[in-house]
Amino acid sequence: MVSRVLEEIKKTIMQRLPARVQVAKVEFEGPELVIYTKNPEIISENGDLIRELAKDLRKRIIIRSDRSVLMEPEKAIEKIHEIVPKEAEITNISFDDVTCEVIIEAKKPGLVIGKYGSTSREIVKNIGWAPKILRTPPISSEIIQRIRRTLRKNSKERKKILHQLGNRIHQETKYENDWARLTAIGGFREVGRSCLYLQTPNSRILLDCGVNVAGTDEKTSYPFLNVPEFAPDNLDAVIITHAHLDHSGFVPYLYHYGYDGPVYCTTPTRDLMTLLQLDHIDIAYREEQPLPFNVKHVKKCIKHTITLDYGEVTDIAPDIRLTLHNAGHILGSAMAHLHIGDGQHNMVYTGDFKYEQSRLLEPAVTRFPRLETLVMESTYGGKEDVQPSRNHAEKELIKTIYTTLRRGGKILIPVFAVGRAQELMVVLEEYIRTGIIHEVPVYIDGMIWEATAIHTARPEYLSKDLRDQIFHMGHNPFISDIFHKVNGMDERMDIIEGEPSIILSTSGMLTGGNSLEYFKWLCENEKNSLVFVGYQAEGSLGRRLQKGWKEIPLKEEGKTRVYKVKMDIKTIEGFSGHSDRRQLMEYVKRVSPRPEKILVCHGDNYKTLDLASSIYRTYKIETKTPLNLETVRIQ
Amino acid sequence: MVSRVLEEIKKTIMQRLPARVQVAKVEFEGPELVIYTKNPEIISENGDLIRELAKDLRKRIIIRSDRSVLMEPEKAIEKIHEIVPKEAEITNISFDDVTCEVIIEAKKPGLVIGKYGSTSREIVKNIGWAPKILRTPPISSEIIQRIRRTLRKNSKERKKILHQLGNRIHQETKYENDWARLTAIGGFREVGRSCLYLQTPNSRILLDCGVNVAGTDEKTSYPFLNVPEFAPDNLDAVIITHAHLDHSGFVPYLYHYGYDGPVYCTTPTRDLMTLLQLDHIDIAYREEQPLPFNVKHVKKCIKHTITLDYGEVTDIAPDIRLTLHNAGHILGSAMAHLHIGDGQHNMVYTGDFKYEQSRLLEPAVTRFPRLETLVMESTYGGKEDVQPSRNHAEKELIKTIYTTLRRGGKILIPVFAVGRAQELMVVLEEYIRTGIIHEVPVYIDGMIWEATAIHTARPEYLSKDLRDQIFHMGHNPFISDIFHKVNGMDERMDIIEGEPSIILSTSGMLTGGNSLEYFKWLCENEKNSLVFVGYQAEGSLGRRLQKGWKEIPLKEEGKTRVYKVKMDIKTIEGFSGHSDRRQLMEYVKRVSPRPEKILVCHGDNYKTLDLASSIYRTYKIETKTPLNLETVRIQ
């Protein structure tokens, strides 16, 4: 059946391409259609034609060169350096024998592409190899290097995976699409282990697959994948909305458990997710509570990941089309829009979202082509969950920093590695650059640095304001001189004994990591300040300090020592990556078209119910608040 | 793991039985524990001991003789006739080599059993074979004969089935029973194709599996068995509440589709269900719209059926215990009480039920040992669904019959074969016997006779009043001389041309069958009466007549003839086998203990919602009204 579909497509392509073009092969590679040709240069000169063809076929099209026209690598490298201007700062060139692509990594990838793709076309014309152009991050990222290496080394396997997947996706549908339903597998009436399962007569899709890091055992930590309708071997696709572990942390387990299909997400989500998954495995290993999967499965996940840009419409099953849209929560965070069947039903799963402009990101998207069912988060869905404005939060932060520095103290900000840390960096950089705060070193400890490196590799995903700064004004706040990466214990001791400074360190709730070490060193001096900018869970040290505890017993090399807390403790609200109650309600008002049904998830029991009933009362839209393990029919 | 359980049980048995008893073997046979012994007479003399043992082991115990002590069949027959009094009227004796049982069929089985089982014990003591005593129905039933023959012929296969099942049921549970959920597979927000699917971490149970006979195609006729969580090969049990096709009609398909496990129901349900399933296949075949299963699968169903009495507590899965209770709807109809895990959760699925005393049956049971979730029907759940009393309905019926007979007319009562027909027979017999109506022949046409025969085979399931008449006063209304079985067209013509009479014939809505033929013959004579006692579906001829149509075009041998309706058309409400609105509300009030949650099913969309919201408003019990394909968590 696939072959029939493919035959049809081939015929259309042959009719539409200039007669001179020699098409060697046409095949599916994941959701994309790949045309192998002996005249890649002719095709690349006819960009409009290809775009039109893609639109008419409703497929993404990739042009590759036939093996016979490839230039010898050594010569090709020379040629590339001839064609590409020096200012592009190429850092690496490698060749992929399997896909006949040349992978060019450069600090200014735009200059390798050229105006409207002119330089890139020039390359393919001259050397045969189709250029795949990647950005060299201004701060080097171990994770991105690792991912790129994995993909390079497993190119052949990946091509096989994509080819099989392509055939599966482009099958004709077997059954009539007369129903669609959602099963709550995790993260309903709770926060953590988000997992939503979409089923139609023709396909099965998992939306997010997270862990609850605060869970006490398997039963509270992991999603209910033992639900009878779920089987990893007949799952069609996994969609990950963003990298936080409560949305992505259990994906490696799927591969351990027999899943062999694709993961769809944005590029930053893939990178950050890999970072957090590896860290999670590490921590669990160190705490001697190993997870039910390991690094091998993270690697398998990388090999199976297909990255999508916002707005890119992609077939992910014979009857389902996915489009990701900006969610404003963290870098690369997305809302998933699913178009089911021949448009019988459209749903949006928001994941976590922020419906407000932040320093880092644009607010969440509200316009969709069609929309019947909306599944939305409710982290701050309670009546009382109204947060101060961003502006107010920034002023509070600056005031605290200013006061502390003036008295010669240090500021410790325990912060989660991804999202809020970078938001704070942008704020601090601006206030220091503009002289509102005197120049002071900002120490970036632990994983935050790596997460920031990933941010610098994906500037396209940042807010318009930051993109303007980076691309047009040549000013990237993340690589400012004020930021110092902390390497090891010696440097930490220097910081503690040194001049006033600002320290950003994980973990965000002082439950471990270096932030706890800094706390021990800094807490007994009343000049210093501890600033909380994120949620402190019940039971965490952070929460205790917020409650005013002044004597903190902590284990140290087997003994317990009591720390007397003299440093100033400050909580600043308003930096959240989640929409507050007003923003959630406003989002429902603004989202267009108006959904027929709203499912509320990702919130404490009370908040979920409160938001759902408020939505119903205010907007008269049917709401549902399923429990984990419940199934709701949406069509 | 089974063997460990069994070893434990064996040890207990050995300790408790008198030392003289030689136990040859102990094994599971379906939900029962079978003890094979060389001294069956000793055990049977210790009835109290066995009862106590059963209670302590929480297992049903059956005693069988070891092969070595069996008397030769010919001699055994002689001996049985010696022991059993002539008045028992033995009609058949056969020997089951596989189970070492002697099957004795008798018109008065009570006399074969004897006082407190004394005669039965005498038999085993003398011949070794354990007697299995069956009632010979006073009206011979083809279906019961057929079922008994099938079971006799397949004794070996059945033993194997039961043995395997026994091992499955008595396994230790694999997972912790921390959730239970119900999926609506059919018959929710509608009437027809009832099917409810219970899942726990350890087992999967189907409650009812019906068809919608009014359905227009596969999608509207059959339950959604293609729901992803359902797979016939890992289903543990099927429970059938009663024989109506909207609850039992799709069971044969399960066997076609790969199911190989047990069906639990009462004995009358098995018999009536077989009757209706075979008839359904027949009709579909004649109408050239064959069903997706055939007689072979009905046979397979018979071989896999395990009959239970009301109140008999039975293990049906490692974590589930089933008890059936009288539902008052039709003969053998049951409510299913399920005890899940170690009592973590208890649910009752009502099936169809009548919460009112009728001529035929006692009202539905309201007391259960424990109850958290109640799943109840809502056929007459609308505010307006209030029916006249039984008493009033009977008076109306008698008045109509009296008037019609006096003017020399005939009374045609189109009626469904099972339930209402027998209810009317009991009413008619009483009024004629007591002289309120002059003696007049009552003709019983088609399947009604066979269904009545099954009623006479299972008097234990009838109302107390009828049981008293039959057992203590020796008077069985069903075998009264006033009832005449109609055999073939000639007899029908005689009836039409003969004296005034009452005719009970299927189908109940004049949609086909002999009732339609009678209608054609009788409708143009104004002396005759047509009496509707049951629901007439939209679109049926019955409904049209109720609406007052006076000219009815009907196909006859290819041509259309228009019948002018002159006969009197009468509708009598109050004979329904379903609870009316008041009875449904009263049932919720009376059911004990008070459930925490009520799911409403088996009703039109509006009636389901209306009853659910009335229950919530009146009793403040949480109600749910799932759609087909939705899943609700109950624990």
Ligand SMILES: [Zn+2]
């Ligand atoms: Zn998040």
Ligand SMILES: [Zn+2]
């Ligand atoms: Zn989250």
Ligand SMILES: [Zn+2]
């Ligand atoms: Zn019924």
Ligand SMILES: [Zn+2]
């Ligand atoms: Zn029914």
Ligand SMILES: [Zn+2]
């Ligand atoms: Zn079998």
